[in-house]
Amino acid sequence: MKLNWSDVTPKADWLNRRSFIAAGAAFAASPAAALTGKASPLSTDEKPNSFEEITNYNNFYEFGTGKEDPARYADAMTIDPWSIEIGGMVERPGSYGVEDLAPDNALEERIYRLRCVEAWSMVIPWIGVPLSSVLNKAGVQPSARFVSFETLMRPEEMRGQSYPILKWPYREGLRMDEAMHPLTILATGLYSDPMPKQNGAPIRLVVPWKYGFKSIKSIVRITLTDKQPFATWQDTAPSEYGFYANVNPEVDHPRWSQATERRIGSGLFGGRQETLKFNGYGEQVASLYAGMDLTKNY
Amino acid sequence: MKRQLNDTLRRLPVWAVWMGGLIPLCLLVWDIFTGGLGVEPVRDVEHRLGRTALYFLIASLAVTPLVRIAGISLMKFRRALGLLCFTYAGLHLLSWVTMDMAFLWSQMVKDVLKRPYLLFGMSALLLLLPLAITSNNLSIRRMGGQAWRKLHKLVYIAAPLVALHWIWALKTFPVTPGFWLIVILTLLGLRVAIPRPLGRGKPKGGLKEVS
Numbered sequence: 450m451k452l453n454w455s456d457v458t459p460k461a462d463w464l465n466r467r468s469f470i471a472a473g474a475a476f477a478a479s480p481a482a483a484l485t486g487k488a489s490p491l492s493t494d495e496k497p498n499s500f501e502e503i504t505n506y507n508n509f510y511e512f513g514t515g516k517e518d519p520a521r522y523a524d525a526m527t528i529d530p531w532s533i534e535i536g537g538m539v540e541r542p543g544s545y546g547v548e549d550l551a552p553d554n555a556l557e558e559r560i561y562r563l564r565c566v567e568a569w570s571m572v573i574p575w576i577g578v579p580l581s582s583v584l585n586k587a588g589v590q591p592s593a594r595f596v597s598f599e600t601l602m603r604p605e606e607m608r609g610q611s612y613p614i615l616k617w618p619y620r621e622g623l624r625m626d627e628a629m630h631p632l633t634i635l636a637t638g639l640y641s642d643p644m645p646k647q648n649g650a651p652i653r654l655v656v657p658w659k660y661g662f663k664s665i666k667s668i669v670r671i672t673l674t675d676k677q678p679f680a681t682w683q684d685t686a687p688s689e690y691g692f693y694a695n696v697n698p699e700v701d702h703p704r705w706s707q708a709t710e711r712r713i714g715s716g717l718f719g720g721r722q723e724t725l726k727f728n729g730y731g732e733q734v735a736s737l738y739a740g741m742d743l744t745k746n747y
Numbered sequence: 748m749k750r751q752l753n754d755t756l757r758r759l760p761v762w763a764v765w766m767g768g769l770i771p772l773c774l775l776v777w778d779i780f781t782g783g784l785g786v787e788p789v790r791d792v793e794h795r796l797g798r799t800a801l802y803f804l805i806a807s808l809a810v811t812p813l814v815r816i817a818g819i820s821l822m823k824f825r826r827a828l829g830l831l832c833f834t835y836a837g838l839h840l841l842s843w844v845t846m847d848m849a850f851l852w853s854q855m856v857k858d859v860l861k862r863p864y865l866l867f868g869m870s871a872l873l874l875l876l877p878l879a880i881t882s883n884n885l886s887i888r889r890m891g892g893q894a895w896r897k898l899h900k901l902v903y904i905a906a907p908l909v910a911l912h913w914i915w916a917l918k919t920f921p922v923t924p925g926f927w928l929i930v931i932l933t934l935l936g937l938r939v940a941i942p943r944p945l946g947r948g949k950p951k952g953g954l955k956e957v958s
Contacts (some may be wrong), residue, residue, distance in 0.1 A: 502786040514919060517785065567918070569787070614919050685919070704862050705914065706854055711847070717779070717788055720849035 452640070457547060476582055484638035486558035486576040493560050493729075498571045500640050502714050507647045508565065509666055510614055511600065511607040519647035525606045526667070528651045537597075537672040540588025546718070547651045550586065551578045551637045559634055561657040563664075563694045564728045570710045575655050576638030581629040589625070596628040597621075597678030598654060621665040622678030622692070623656065626666050626737055632657055634729060636679035658730040660694045691747035695738070696728035700747050749818050756821065758934035764824045768831035771799045772838070789846045795843055801909055803828050805930060808906060812937040815944045826882050829902075833879040836872055871908040874901045898952035906931045 497503075509519035532549060536542040560574045584596070602618035604610040610617045627633060636655045637644050644650040649666025656663050662682050672678070682690035689703050698708045709721040727734050739747070775795050778784050784791040807828040810821045821828075848855050859865045878899055880886070887895045910928035914921060 506786045510919075514917075514921065516787065516790075689918075701861070704864060706858050706861075708854060709851065711789065713787055716847070717792070717846050719789075721851060 450624075483641040484553070484556060484576045484643060485641060486556040486638065489557045489559050491559060491733075492574075493562055493572060495558055495560070495562065495572045497574045497640075498714050500642070503571060503573055503639060504575070504645045504647055506571075506713055507566075508661065509609075509647055509649070511609045511617075511619065511667075512647070513609045514614060519655050522608055523646035523650075525608070526601070526646050526650070527606060528602070528646065528667070531669075533585075533652065535587040535672075536670070536735050537674050538590040538593035539584075539673050540590065541632045542587070545587075545732045547637060550583045551635060551652065555582065557634075559636075559655070561632075561655060563655075563657065563661055564710060566660040566662055566690065566694070566702065566723065567708060568702075568710045568724075569713055570722075570724075571713045575634065575636040576641070577634040577655065579631055579721060579730045580633045580635050580654065581631070583635055583671075584628060584673070587671075592675050593673035594625050595673070595678050596623050596625065597670075597672040597674055598623075598665045598668050599672075600665055602670045615685055618669075619665060619681045620679050621654070621663055622680050623663075624677075624737075625673075627656065627734075630734060630737065631735055640745055642680030651663055658696060658727040658734045660690075660696055662690070663694045693738075693743070693746050695743060695747070696724060697726055697743055697747065698724040699726070700744050753818075753820055754820070756823070759824075761824060761827050763829045763832070768803065771795070772835070780925035782796065789842070792876045793839060793842045793847055796835050797913070800832050800839055801913070801927060803832035803835060804902070804906055804909060805927065805934065807832060808931065812934055812941065815941045816937070818944065818946075829880060830882055833875055836875060840872060841943065864912050867908045867915060868912035871905040871912060874905040874908070878902060903935055905937070 455654075505520045506516045508516065508518040512519045512522040513706050518625045529713065530699065531547055532544045533547070534542075534544055546721055555578050556576050557578065558576055560572060562570060564570045597622050601607070601612065602621040604617075623633070634655050635652055636649075637650055637652050639645060644653065646667075648662075649668075652668055654667040677692060680690075680692050682694075683692050696707075701707050707724055710724045711721050712719065725731070775792065779788065779792065807825055810825045810828070814820045814822060844850065844855065848858075859869050878901060881890065881895060881898060890898070907928065908923055910931055913924035914928065917924070
């Protein structure tokens with residue numbers, strides 16, 4: 450059989466088919482029914498990456514630094530039972546279940562572009578709820594200015610945490626106006642599946658105009674504060690990863706350009722595409738940063 | 748035992764090393780066409796070529812310490828190992844230019860000048876280029892053994908640069924390329940620590956070491 454370069458690309462087709470079968474099998478096997486989210490005008494109409502791509506190319510250093518590590522090892526993480534501690538400057542602090550924060554009838558589908566700081570990108574159909582709805586449930590006190598998030602810390606289930614790659618547990622934060630922005634969601638599903646573990650089950654943040662690392666996974670703690678919170682990557686390499694981490698083609702990473710990106714799944718010769726400021730969400734979010742120097746507040 | 752091994756090695760033709768050395772490339776091509784590369788094939792192609800180049804570089808650096816310490820001579824195959832390294836390094840660069848950067852020349856030039864890891868990699872390749880070009884008997888004759896050996900010491904600079912190229916490209920300090928940097932520095936250090944084969948005294952009459 451003679452094979453050409455053109456035979457390489459259609460792999461996406463069989464990957465899609467495989468993921469469809471896998472998703473079907475998972476559906477049949479698990480009592481957790483498929484998720485459906487209401488369509489949202491905030492979704493992009495770009496074609497989403499396949500389930501296979503989204504779940505097999507991940508940065509989740511809790512399971513290792515390789516892109517395949519999360520898919521390989523995340524299964525060891527227990528996600529049931531799960532609770533999220535909401536505290537700090539809130540009216541109703543306490544322990545919340547995923548179902549309390551993201552009830553089925555409130556779920557929306559948000560098809561978002563995701564741009565990684567490593568200059569690759571995907572399009573992902575998340576299922577989730579606006580973060581603002583969750584914060585409002587807990588009752589935001591007027592003095593709160595920032596939101597801080599924390600990932601599960603369980604080295605016996607998360608093998609990467611046995612190594613001091615980062616200062617565990619992983620922590621991230623948002624300014625209050627960023628957190629309350631309608632684009633910011635807490636996601637509990639992917640396509641119509643409950644969130645896969647390697648993507649941050651059972652509940653994770655998604656902030657589509659910021660580099661992917663801001664969108665913290667497997668959240669166990671949300672704290673409202675009046676001070677800019679600790680952010681793991683900012684702490685690890687402050688010259689490379691700022692607190693804001695807005696996608697910005699004009700501000701290079703010290704070690705690589707951010708002007709262009711490679712879309713995962715575009716094949717061997719798919720080329721690069723230009724990176725859009727705020728990952729293309731500038732119309733909705735640029736006003737949040739009016740008057741700020743984004744080369745300093747990167 | 749040592750003699751037996753050396754006898755066997757003497758009988759092994761150089762082309763067999765070339766054949767063996769091209770196996771990783773065949774496996775890569777096989778994986779490209781059978782979908783064995785995962786969801787980001789560009790990165791896999793690029794990284795596998797780069798890693799293989801580094802392994803052959805280390806193999807060629809290991810030849811001299813091996814003969815000095817263990818008395819096992821792979822000297823006959825060193826040229827092939829070096830040229831295999833350069834072949835993979837060249838393909839690694841080619842995959843970056845075509846697949847990763849998609850011929851965005853202006854961005855590539857800017858990136859190479861600005862990014863330490865690209866600067867390290869590109870310098871290493873440029874240092875290895877004259878070595879590859881002069882890897883033939885004609886060049887040794889034309890240049891004279893002394894000058895040729897001197898030129899080929901450029902690999903001592905290129906090899907650590909290759910490891911730094913890998914280390915600097917990653918977000919956190921990575922274990923694997925860090926390990927290979929230590930291996931390279933050890934191999935270079937052994938040249939200084941053991942300047943002649945073990946068990947042999949000082950060569951008489953100021954005989955020059957050929958290695």
